[in-house]
Amino acid sequence: MAKHIVKNIAAVNAANSVEAKTFDSASFARGENEANLHDQAFETKPVSFLQDSFRRFAKNKGSIAAAIVILIIALFGLIVPIASPMAHVDPVHYPQGYSDANFSFVTPCLEIFHGSGFWDGSKKVTLNANAYRALQLDDSNHARYYGEGVRNQGKLGEVTYSVRVDTYAIGNKVVTVDSSVFEKVYAENKRLIAAGKKSIMKPLIDYTAYVDAYVEKMEKDGQGATIIASIKDKMTNYYAQNASVYYALSAQRSDGSYQDSIFYPANKDMERTSNNDQVAPLYSSSLYEEHNGQYTIRVDYFDYFTLVRGFKPYYAFGANEQGQDLFLRLAQGTRFSLLLGIGISAINLVIGLIWGAVSGYYGGNVDLVMERVTDIIANIPSIVILTVASIQFGHNAELKAAIGEQGVIVLAFLLAFVYSGWVGVAGTTRMQFYRFKGQEYVLASRTLGAKDRRLIFRHILPNAAGTLVTSSVLMIPGVIFSESSLSYLGIISFRSVGLSSIGVLLDEGNGNLQSNPHVLLFPCLIISLLMISFNLFGNGLRDAFNTSLKGAED
Amino acid sequence: MSKTKQTLIYILQRLALMVLTFLVIFFICFALVRMLPVNPGQGMNDPETFWKMMVNQGRYRKVGNEYVAIPVLEQLGTFLKQLFDPTFKGSRLGYAYHVSGYWLESPASVLFSKMPPTILINIYSVIFSVPLGIGIGIFMALKKNKWEDTVLSILIMVTISVPSFVYAFMLQYLFAYVWQILPAQTASASAGWLSGEMFKSMLLPVLSMSFGSIAGYARYTRAELTEVLTSDFMLLARTKGLTRTQATVRHAFRNSLVPIFPMLLGEIISVLSGSLIIENIFGVNGVGAVYLNAITTRDYDVFQFVSMFYISIGLIGTLVVDISYGLVDPRIRMGSSK
Numbered sequence: 031m032a033k034h035i036v037k038n039i040a041a042v043n044a045a046n047s048v049e050a051k052t053f054d055s056a057s058f059a060r061g062e063n064e065a066n067l068h069d070q071a072f073e074t075k076p077v078s079f080l081q082d083s084f085r086r087f088a089k090n091k092g093s094i095a096a097a098i099v100i101l102i103i104a105l106f107g108l109i110v111p112i113a114s115p116m117a118h119v120d121p122v123h124y125p126q127g128y129s130d131a132n133f134s135f136v137t138p139c140l141e142i143f144h145g146s147g148f149w150d151g152s153k154k155v156t157l158n159a160n161a162y163r164a165l166q167l168d169d170s171n172h173a174r175y176y177g178e179g180v181r182n183q184g185k186l187g188e189v190t191y192s193v194r195v196d197t198y199a200i201g202n203k204v205v206t207v208d209s210s211v212f213e214k215v216y217a218e219n220k221r222l223i224a225a226g227k228k229s230i231m232k233p234l235i236d237y238t239a240y241v242d243a244y245v246e247k248m249e250k251d252g253q254g255a256t257i258i259a260s261i262k263d264k265m266t267n268y269y270a271q272n273a274s275v276y277y278a279l280s281a282q283r284s285d286g287s288y289q290d291s292i293f294y295p296a297n298k299d300m301e302r303t304s305n306n307d308q309v310a311p312l313y314s315s316s317l318y319e320e321h322n323g324q325y326t327i328r329v330d331y332f333d334y335f336t337l338v339r340g341f342k343p344y345y346a347f348g349a350n351e352q353g354q355d356l357f358l359r360l361a362q363g364t365r366f367s368l369l370l371g372i373g374i375s376a377i378n379l380v381i382g383l384i385w386g387a388v389s390g391y392y393g394g395n396v397d398l399v400m401e402r403v404t405d406i407i408a409n410i411p412s413i414v415i416l417t418v419a420s421i422q423f424g425h426n427a428e429l430k431a432a433i434g435e436q437g438v439i440v441l442a443f444l445l446a447f448v449y450s451g452w453v454g455v456a457g458t459t460r461m462q463f464y465r466f467k468g469q470e471y472v473l474a475s476r477t478l479g480a481k482d483r484r485l486i487f488r489h490i491l492p493n494a495a496g497t498l499v500t501s502s503v504l505m506i507p508g509v510i511f512s513e514s515s516l517s518y519l520g521i522i523s524f525r526s527v528g529l530s531s532i533g534v535l536l537d538e539g540n541g542n543l544q545s546n547p548h549v550l551l552f553p554c555l556i557i558s559l560l561m562i563s564f565n566l567f568g569n570g571l572r573d574a575f576n577t578s579l580k581g582a583e584d
Numbered sequence: 585m586s587k588t589k590q591t592l593i594y595i596l597q598r599l600a601l602m603v604l605t606f607l608v609i610f611f612i613c614f615a616l617v618r619m620l621p622v623n624p625g626q627g628m629n630d631p632e633t634f635w636k637m638m639v640n641q642g643r644y645r646k647v648g649n650e651y652v653a654i655p656v657l658e659q660l661g662t663f664l665k666q667l668f669d670p671t672f673k674g675s676r677l678g679y680a681y682h683v684s685g686y687w688l689e690s691p692a693s694v695l696f697s698k699m700p701p702t703i704l705i706n707i708y709s710v711i712f713s714v715p716l717g718i719g720i721g722i723f724m725a726l727k728k729n730k731w732e733d734t735v736l737s738i739l740i741m742v743t744i745s746v747p748s749f750v751y752a753f754m755l756q757y758l759f760a761y762v763w764q765i766l767p768a769q770t771a772s773a774s775a776g777w778l779s780g781e782m783f784k785s786m787l788l789p790v791l792s793m794s795f796g797s798i799a800g801y802a803r804y805t806r807a808e809l810t811e812v813l814t815s816d817f818m819l820l821a822r823t824k825g826l827t828r829t830q831a832t833v834r835h836a837f838r839n840s841l842v843p844i845f846p847m848l849l850g851e852i853i854s855v856l857s858g859s860l861i862i863e864n865i866f867g868v869n870g871v872g873a874v875y876l877n878a879i880t881t882r883d884y885d886v887f888q889f890v891s892m893f894y895i896s897i898g899l900i901g902t903l904v905v906d907i908s909y910g911l912v913d914p915r916i917r918m919g920s921s922k
Binding site for chain 1: 605608609612613616617619620621741742744745746747749750753754756757761768860861864876879880882887891894895898899
């Protein structure tokens with residue numbers, strides 16, 4: 031094509047060399063290549079600011095991983111409260127949400143790991159000889175410990191056993207149920223027996239008759255009335271508390287006199303025996319007792335629970351003292367903490383943006399006054415505001431009636447963190463305005479008649495978007511961290527109004543670190559993961575929005 | 585104007601501004617706290633004394649048999665009058681009504697009696713974490729972009745992010761409960777502040793506070809030192825024949841200390857304020873514990889005094905850091921307009 035043009039020029043030159051020559055129009059060829067004379071279009075696609083930022087962000091592997099972790103934790107908080115069967119239990123049985131004190135402090139367990147020794151709900155404990163024997167003498171359906179206990183001889187001659195117990199095998203319990211539940215259990219029990227499997231229902235223990243007989247024996251042995259009464263009381267109590275004790279008991283004896291401190295398994299002569307085969311069972315002939323339409327039955331509690339509630343009581347993260355599922359509670363807590371963090375940083379972003387924009391754009395005396403105000407606000411610790419607000423709101427009956435107990439505490443917390451949280455955002459915005467408001471493109475727009483609002487929101491603010499988004503994202507872990515420390519310290523009490531947050535769960539673990547570390551482990555793990563991921567994610571965002579890094583690593 | 589004079593004026597200006605900020609904050613806090621509903625605390629057992637104190641403090645006035653609250657502004661007037669009245673007998677700053685064992689003591693004496701453990705723990709933490717943090721930072725800067733630097737950077741990122749109470753739980757569980765090497769709670773004051781037993785019992789809180797600051801110092805030192813190491817005068821130093829060690833120690837390190845030194849000063853001032861959560865976990869009977877106690881038992885005078893104490897430490901810390909920048913580095917003219 032270029033050749034074509036050259037040819038034309040050559041023709042013109044040739045024509046010039048011959049003077050006063052006439053041409054007919056045929057000598058001239060119309061340039062057909064006008065289109066080709068234009069500027070060439072860019073072959074690459076234009077990259078917008080956002081696309082460019084996203085490309086830089088995607089290159090940062092740490093940030094991507096962090097974003098995925100945050101997403102997983104957020105999904106955990108969203109899905110578990112919907113999907114967990116424990117979140118949908120009958121409110122008649124559990125008015126305060128699911129909890130079962132029989133499973134108090136069970137350790138974390140996943141069903142697939144059962145018996146493996148890892149994440150299987152087992153726990154290594156040291157028991158005295160009598161307690162170890164009680165584990166062995168158990169007529170429930172599930173083995174209560176793994177393997178054999180290791181015998182330790184103490185310095186003073188006392189014998190203890192180290193054994194790994196299954197915290198979920200809690201043995202038999204006596205429960206009182208209405209007829210519909212009883213029928214269900216009874217039918218299932220029949221079916222199981224017919225199929226040759228272990229039955230859910232166990233015969234009731236007729237311990238009152240046995241205790242009476244034992245009292246007679248003591249009287250025959252010439253014991254004092256006080257010790258007899260005490261032993262009768264304690265033995266009855268012992269049977270009532272431990273539905274797994276199906277056998278005869280005998281009191282400890284030294285030099286012929288009876289003691290009321292410890293009870294040992296006994297044979298049919300009511301004498302203490304160390305042979306498990308000789309232990310005399312006290313089964314009553316009936317499986318249940320009916321009284322006013324209420325049935326009293328003795329059941330293997332784990333199987334009974336599974337049958338009646340419709341799901342197996344496995345707690346992936348273990349349970350707290352009240353037997354609440356920590357997996358569910360932690361999910362609810364994470365959801366609430368994340369919501370608080372996102373909500374507060376969003377509010378702070380809006381307030382800080384407006385404040386900083388006004389202060390930075392107008393400058394001068396307006397700026398001076400606004401800066402002094404932020405100075406003072408930033409220097410009053412939010413803990414003071416929180417304390418004052420929660421006490422003040424707590425005493426305000428009208429407010430309590432309007433938004434409820436939960437609302438009052440959330441409002442106090444929101445106020446304490448919104449109150450000074452926006453100062454940082456305002457500072458960043460203000461700096462951005464000082465940087466950009468004097469630039470020529472702003473002047474050009476102003477000359478064309480743009481109003482203040484247009485200049486602020488269309489021309490200056492978008493420049494600050496990256497920095498502001500980053501600082502807002504980095505504010506979220508800050509709020510979550512503060513919430514957890516304040517809840518742990520008891521300065522705010524989301525717990526007392528039935529709300530669950532990461533801090534509330536930390537607070538529940540408080541004091542259980544020695545005996546039940548799992549109660550603290552998972553909240554700590556989640557909050558650490560959240561902190562690390564949010565910081566990584568925020569740093570990634572900062573680099574992504576930093577245009578000066580464009581092409582720096584290519 | 586001479587430079588010293590200029591600096592002096594700048595310092596005085598900043599001081600005046602600080603005092604002003606402090607006063608405004610004090611008035612706001614005073615008003616907020618005095619507006620709260622009154623909490624008799626231990627005064628429940630002795631209402632007569634309690635109300636007498638309330639009247640003495642100018643918070644209530646007895647009208648017939650009733651006690652009537654006085655408006656907050658008037659209370660402020662009484663408070664200021666008592667504060668500057670040399671003939672006034674009793675505690676000018678109010679009384680402890682609820683913090684256990686301190687019934688009707690002055691908040692100042694409550695606070696100062698709790699200072700030793702807090703100061704000790706913080707000093708141990710500074711002594712432990714500053715050299716270690718700066719050392720790691722120097723090491724990283726010298727090994728910049730090598731694998732040591734990468735590994736340490738990731739570690740530091742993680743260490744800074746994880747909250748200090750997580751370390752506290754971890755250390756307490758492992759050292760105190762599983763291995764049973766160190767006590768879970770700090771020893772009581774009767775053991776003697778500088779005794780070996782006290783030191784041993786303070787190791788865990790000191791360690792759990794140090795992780796974060798070590799990482800912080802390391803990150804900061806690394807950033808400063810790498811910047812100095814790449815500057816032109818370092819090239820000159822090497823060109824004129826200094827070895828790498830000489831150039832680093834004599835030129836780079838001293839320059840990189842310029843921003844680190846004020847940070848250290850700030851840390852030393854904040855030695856006085858205790859961490860609420862660490863003191864709570866390890867049962868340290870310190871400043872943080874008394875603050876928490878005042879908040880949870882709603883002992884307003886103590887709460888206000890300790891709050892103002894924390895606020896003044898914050899204000900003084902910022903001031904000292906700002907001023908020391910100019911003193912450490914003569915190139916920085918504080919407060920200069922252009």
